[in-house]
Amino acid sequence: MSSDDYSASEGLMDLIRSINNGPAEGTGIMKLVVFAKNLLGEELPPAIISYNIGRQNNLFGSYPTSMDKVPSIIFAALFAFFMICHLVIFIINTSRGHYFYLSFAWIFFCAMKVIGFALRAKWAEDITLVQLGLASEVFLIVSTFVVVSANLILAQRLFTWRHPVGGSRKLFWSFMFALYGLVLVVIAVTILASFVPYLYYLSWKSYRSWVKTVQFTAILILAYCLTSVSLIGLSFWLPTAKDENRYTYQPWWIESFAPFYFVKKGAAQEAEETFMKRNSNHRHATRVIAATHHHFKMVKGLSTQRGDLKHNKSMAILIITTFLIFFSSIVRTVVVFQAREHRFASAAESPWFAYVCWGIFESIISILYIVGRVDLRFYRPDILPQKVRNIITAQQSYYPSEDEDDDDDMPKAFVHVNNPSHPGQHVYAQHAAGYSPEHQDDRVLSNDSIDSK
Known part of the structure; x- marks a missing residue:
């Protein structure tokens, strides 16, 4: 590199990197800004800013102006x-x-x-x-x-x-x-x-x-x-x-x-x-x-x-x-995989x-x-x-409501009771619903007594 290409900004950055154990160019910009402001004041020279931005890794959306x-x-x-x-x-x-x-x-x-x-x-x-x-x-x-x-x-x-x-x-x-x-x-x-x-x-x-x-x-x-x-x-x-x-x-x-x-x-x-x-x-x-x-x-x-x-x-x-x-x-x-310095960025970084x-x-x-x-x-x-989810299943009716008259909405238990696959299924379904044949006369008698009262 000729002396004409070696700028003062580059020389200053080389000095700072040497002081910090020679890190890769483009890293530690936050530490670099703090050091530069302590050295040169709050208003950094545009040449130093431009030099360091150009050495940063390319960024989707670029560095704003x-x-x-x-x-x-x-x-x-x-x-x-x-x-x-x-x-x-x-x-x-x-x-x-x-x-x-x-x-x-x-x-x-x-x-x-x-x-x-x-x-x-x-x-x-x-x-x-x-x-x-x-x-x-x-x-x-x-x-x-x-x-x-x-x-x-x-x-x-x-x-x-x-x-x-x-x-x-x-x-x-x-x-x-x-x-x-x-x-x-x-x-x-x-x-x-x-x-x-x-x-x-x-x-x-x-x-x-x-x-x-x-x-x-x-x-x-x-x-x-x-x-x-x-x-x-x-x-x-x-x-x-x-x-x-x-x-x-x-x-x-x-x-x-x-x-x-x-x-x-x-x-x-x-x-x-x-x-x-x-x-x-x-x-x-x-x-x-x-x-x-x-x-x-x-x-x-x-x-x-x-x-x-x-x-x-x-x-x-x-x-x-x-x-x-x-x-x-x-x-x-695309920008991430290019991994270029900002000064060599493609149009994708625009x-x-x-x-x-x-x-x-x-x-x-x-x-x-x-x-x-x-x-x-x-x-x-x-x-x-x-309050709806806590309803006990045993208290649910086996018979369809008005909104459930269609066969598709009818509970399976109700369908089995009305269409048993074998004669004994009627008895099983009645027991499952709390019905007992031997107590049928007692229930009828009880209902007659209530009606008479």
């Missing part, structure tokens, strides 16, 4: 509006007894975007605010996990509606909880591996190890993005015989998925009260989302009919939102690319959630109240 302040503020305000919309919908639903707690996920998602873009706007004013910048990256990147996890929960409900037996098995639920737990670990590892090179001086070997760790977690994130689509694909499998015979408890009181529709106040609680008069097997029905072909027919009670998979718009919402997040994750993965992915795409996702009314499409009835 003064031009990033306005778009960051715009998107922060936009997601604040989306957060208010989700909050208003949740408050109205709650006031009407419609409890869809998954709305908290989207409220939290929007809040993270607001904080992330607000911090980025502040970071654009002073690039030496490393702590602020790291916090901004965490909120903007981790918020995508919230969307993917929420979509996975919605896809799980869609799968359970189509396959109530498989969707309610402990094995399936255990797998889903294990997956959510694994994602939390991946998030923690991603944050740690991304932060360490900025916080500490590292050797070249250690630095590359952390970079490869981030690359590995980026691949896991891509796989996780596609899990909800996989569950939707599994929903297309034809239901088994067990699925067809399984009773499902659907929210029949939901009449529409229109953007400005809200359920009747107390409708869910009125539906729960009807189970006081139902048979015990109905109280253990699988809770599923509303079937599309039932919305305008107001089907009351339970059903063993799955119908065709007609949640087309619901599936479209999940697929579109998932692939928008998936595309953003692909671009970030801040405008990040605004398209983090801003425009995720705004579209929020609009689809709000206008598509996922709080109605994917609402699953609440667990029956304790």
